[in-house]
Amino acid sequence: MPVTDAHSDEPARLANTIETVFAGQSKDYPERLLSNGSRAVLAEGADAQDDCAVFSFSGEQELVVGSDYVRGPKFRLYERGLLTEYDLGYYLVAANVSDVAAMGARPIGVLTVVRYPLDMTDAVFEQVMLGIRDACADHGAPNVGGDIGGAERLILSATAMGVCPPGRSVLRRGARPGDLVCLTAPTGIAGAATEYFRAGRVSEEIEARYRGSLLASWARPRARTAEGMALGKSGVVTSCQDTSDGLKATLEGIAVASGTGITVFEQELQVPAEVTAVCEFVGKSVLPVVMGDSVDFELVFTMAPERQDAVRAEFDSAGLGFHAIGVVTKEPGVLLEHLSGQRSPLPGKAWRHAPEQAQR
Amino acid sequence: MPVTDAHSDEPARLANTIETVFAGQSKDYPERLLSNGSRAVLAEGADAQDDCAVFSFSGEQELVVGSDYVRGPKFRLYERGLLTEYDLGYYLVAANVSDVAAMGARPIGVLTVVRYPLDMTDAVFEQVMLGIRDACADHGAPNVGGDIGGAERLILSATAMGVCPPGRSVLRRGARPGDLVCLTAPTGIAGAATEYFRAGRVSEEIEARYRGSLLASWARPRARTAEGMALGKSGVVTSCQDTSDGLKATLEGIAVASGTGITVFEQELQVPAEVTAVCEFVGKSVLPVVMGDSVDFELVFTMAPERQDAVRAEFDSAGLGFHAIGVVTKEPGVLLEHLSGQRSPLPGKAWRHAPEQAQR
Known part of the structure; x- marks a missing residue:
C-alpha cells in the first residue's frame, strides 16, 4: 500500500x-x-x-x-x-x-x-x-x-x-411533431448546489434538510443507465439526450437535431424542494435554475403519445419513473407555455462550454 | 468559415x-x-x-x-x-x-x-x-x-x-525464451530532435540534411498501422508493444509482462543518420538516445525464429520492413550484449511520465 x-x-x-x-x-x-x-x-x-x-x-x-x-x-x-x-x-x-x-x-x-x-x-x-x-x-x-x-x-x-442490439441506439434527431417530451427526474439540484455554496451565507434549514442532497449532486452523480436501457429496449423512443448541459440546452439540442420545435408546459415542470429552498434563500427565480446550466445527468426523451405504454411498462418493471414535460412541435423554437397560456422563450442560460464559465 | x-x-x-x-x-x-x-x-x-x-x-x-x-x-x-x-x-x-x-x-x-x-x-x-x-x-x-x-x-x-479477428489481438505478455525480438524501424530520431533543438546552436550540416526528418518525427509521426495489422494477420507473433515510452521501456515492458528477460545485440542495433549527426554535434553517446526516452512509435514484437517466415511474408507483400535486434531469455533482466561479448544493463533513461520530465 x-x-x-x-x-x-x-x-x-x-x-x-x-x-x-x-x-x-x-x-x-x-x-x-x-x-x-x-x-x-x-x-x-x-x-x-x-x-x-x-x-x-x-x-x-x-x-x-x-x-x-x-x-x-x-x-x-x-x-x-x-x-x-x-x-x-x-x-x-x-x-x-x-x-x-x-x-x-x-x-x-x-x-x-x-x-x-x-x-x-x-x-x-x-x-x-x-x-x-x-x-x-x-x-x-x-x-x-x-x-x-x-x-x-x-x-x-x-x-x-x-x-x-442493431438499430436500437437512440439518437437525438428522431423527434417528431406530436411526440411527448419526457424527463427521467426533475432537474436543477446541481445548479442549486452551485448557487447555495457560492452564496457565502448559510441557511439553517438548507443545512439541516438539503445539504446532503445538494452535495451529492456533485459528489455522487448517477448516470441513468437503467432508464437508458429501458428506453432502448422499448423500441419506441424517437430521440434522447442527457441533461449534462442543462435542460434548456438539451431541449434545444433535440429540437435542432430533429428539425422541430418543443413546447414545455410550466404546469408539468416539477421543481425539487432543494431548488425551491435555495432560490428563496439566494433571491433567484426557480425556473432559470431548473432550465439553465444545472448539470444533473437526467435523460430527456421523446415518443409518440400512443406508444408511451411500452416505455411505461419497461420503466415500471424496473421500478423507474419519468414524467412528460412538453410536446414536440412542427414549428421551430423551444418555448415555455406558462400557466396563463402565454408562450415565451425558455428561461435560463444554456451551458456553452465557454472558458469564462468556470463553475462546471 | x-x-x-x-x-x-x-x-x-x-x-x-x-x-x-x-x-x-x-x-x-x-x-x-x-x-x-x-x-x-x-x-x-x-x-x-x-x-x-x-x-x-x-x-x-x-x-x-x-x-x-x-x-x-x-x-x-x-x-x-x-x-x-x-x-x-x-x-x-x-x-x-x-x-x-x-x-x-x-x-x-x-x-x-x-x-x-x-x-x-x-x-x-x-x-x-x-x-x-x-x-x-x-x-x-x-x-x-x-x-x-x-x-x-x-x-x-x-x-x-x-x-x-477473435484471439488475434497481440498482447505484451506472450514472449517466450528463444523468441526473436524485432523492431519495425530504428529508433532515436524523436529523441535526437529534442536534443538538437534544445542545444541552442545550429549545425549547418544538420540544418541542410536532417532538419526536415527531425521535425517530422514530432510534426508528422506515423503509427505503424500496416505493420501492426501484418503482425496480427501472421498469427505467430507472441508479443508486441509500441516504443512510445522509448525502446528501453518497451523492452522492459515486454520482458516483465512475459516473465522473461531480453538480450539486445549491439551489432544489430541500427542507428539513424540523424541520431549519429546530432549526437556528434551535441557531444552525447548514441545508444542512450536510441534506447532512451525517444518517442518514435515503432513496434517491438517477438516470435519464434522458426516462424519468422510467416511475418516476413506478410511484411514483404505489404512492402514493409523489420529487423531483429535481440532474443528473449529465460533469465530476467534486459541486457545489451556489446560487440566485445560483454553484457551490461541497457543505456538510456526509460520514459517515466514523471511530472518533471516536461520535454514530451
Whole structure:
C-alpha cells in the first residue's frame, strides 16, 4: 500500500495502485448478453496493463462510444473544499457513462485519463482511482484502461462504451411533431448546489434538510443507465439526450437535431424542494435554475403519445419513473407555455462550454 | 468559415468547424471486413453530433480500445515555436492509433478531446481539428466524436479503437525464451530532435540534411498501422508493444509482462543518420538516445525464429520492413550484449511520465 506522503512515479503507481485497485476485473466480468443473443465480454482490462483493453464481440450489435473531459479541480465546489479527489474520480465516470445511457445502450466499460501534478501524493492519487473504481461498480461498467502520468495539475478525461442490439441506439434527431417530451427526474439540484455554496451565507434549514442532497449532486452523480436501457429496449423512443448541459440546452439540442420545435408546459415542470429552498434563500427565480446550466445527468426523451405504454411498462418493471414535460412541435423554437397560456422563450442560460464559465 | 480573430463559443465551433471538417464521414466510411467475414461499420460519427458515436458490429471479433493524453503545448518543440497547433492535432491521433497498431488490430476510429483557452481564435482551433482530420485520414481511422470546450490552456486527449479477428489481438505478455525480438524501424530520431533543438546552436550540416526528418518525427509521426495489422494477420507473433515510452521501456515492458528477460545485440542495433549527426554535434553517446526516452512509435514484437517466415511474408507483400535486434531469455533482466561479448544493463533513461520530465 502507498505511504501517505509518498510521490511514486508512474511505474510504481501502476504496480501499487492500478494493479491493486483493478485486479481480476477481466476474470470477474459478467457476460453482456443482448436481447438478440449477441455478446460483449471483457477479455483484457486495466489489470492487463497492455497498450489497449480488449473486448470479445459476438453477433450483431451496435457499439456506442463517447468521450468527456471534466473540469474536476476547477469545479467551484472542489475549490471551496466541498469535494474530494475521490468525488472527482467518481464524477468523471458518471459524466461519461451518462452519454452511453443517453444512447439507450448497456455500458460495458470506461477508459480514464488521469494526469496528476508533481505534488499529488500516492494516497491522493489512490483516492482518485478508488472514486473511479466505485463509480464504475455503481454503473456496471469497469474501468478497463486509460492513461496516467504527470501534468501541471489534475486533468481528468474519459471514454465510455456501451452496446445495444442493431438499430436500437437512440439518437437525438428522431423527434417528431406530436411526440411527448419526457424527463427521467426533475432537474436543477446541481445548479442549486452551485448557487447555495457560492452564496457565502448559510441557511439553517438548507443545512439541516438539503445539504446532503445538494452535495451529492456533485459528489455522487448517477448516470441513468437503467432508464437508458429501458428506453432502448422499448423500441419506441424517437430521440434522447442527457441533461449534462442543462435542460434548456438539451431541449434545444433535440429540437435542432430533429428539425422541430418543443413546447414545455410550466404546469408539468416539477421543481425539487432543494431548488425551491435555495432560490428563496439566494433571491433567484426557480425556473432559470431548473432550465439553465444545472448539470444533473437526467435523460430527456421523446415518443409518440400512443406508444408511451411500452416505455411505461419497461420503466415500471424496473421500478423507474419519468414524467412528460412538453410536446414536440412542427414549428421551430423551444418555448415555455406558462400557466396563463402565454408562450415565451425558455428561461435560463444554456451551458456553452465557454472558458469564462468556470463553475462546471 | 471562421474569421481569423474570432473567438466563437462551443455551439458555433460545432456548427462552423466540426460540421465542416468532419462532414459526411459516416456515409463515406469503408466497410471494415475482417478475414473471418466479421464487419465493423461507422453508423454515426462526429458529424452526427450525438452523445456518442455508433458502430455497427457483425460477427466474431475483438475490439481493442486505448486512451492517451498528449502533452501537446508542453512539448519542448512547440514551446520553441517549431510545432504548430495543426501539428499537435496530428500528433494526438498518431499517438493514440499507435496503441491500436501495437495490438495487431485494424483502426476503426478515434475520439478526440480538445479543450481550448479563451484566447484561442477560431482559426487556430480549426488548425487543431484539421491536424486531427488529416492524421485520421493518413491512419485510416476517422475522428468519430469526442469533446470540445474551454480550459485554461489547450488540453489534448484521445481514444483510438480497432478490431481484429477473435484471439488475434497481440498482447505484451506472450514472449517466450528463444523468441526473436524485432523492431519495425530504428529508433532515436524523436529523441535526437529534442536534443538538437534544445542545444541552442545550429549545425549547418544538420540544418541542410536532417532538419526536415527531425521535425517530422514530432510534426508528422506515423503509427505503424500496416505493420501492426501484418503482425496480427501472421498469427505467430507472441508479443508486441509500441516504443512510445522509448525502446528501453518497451523492452522492459515486454520482458516483465512475459516473465522473461531480453538480450539486445549491439551489432544489430541500427542507428539513424540523424541520431549519429546530432549526437556528434551535441557531444552525447548514441545508444542512450536510441534506447532512451525517444518517442518514435515503432513496434517491438517477438516470435519464434522458426516462424519468422510467416511475418516476413506478410511484411514483404505489404512492402514493409523489420529487423531483429535481440532474443528473449529465460533469465530476467534486459541486457545489451556489446560487440566485445560483454553484457551490461541497457543505456538510456526509460520514459517515466514523471511530472518533471516536461520535454514530451
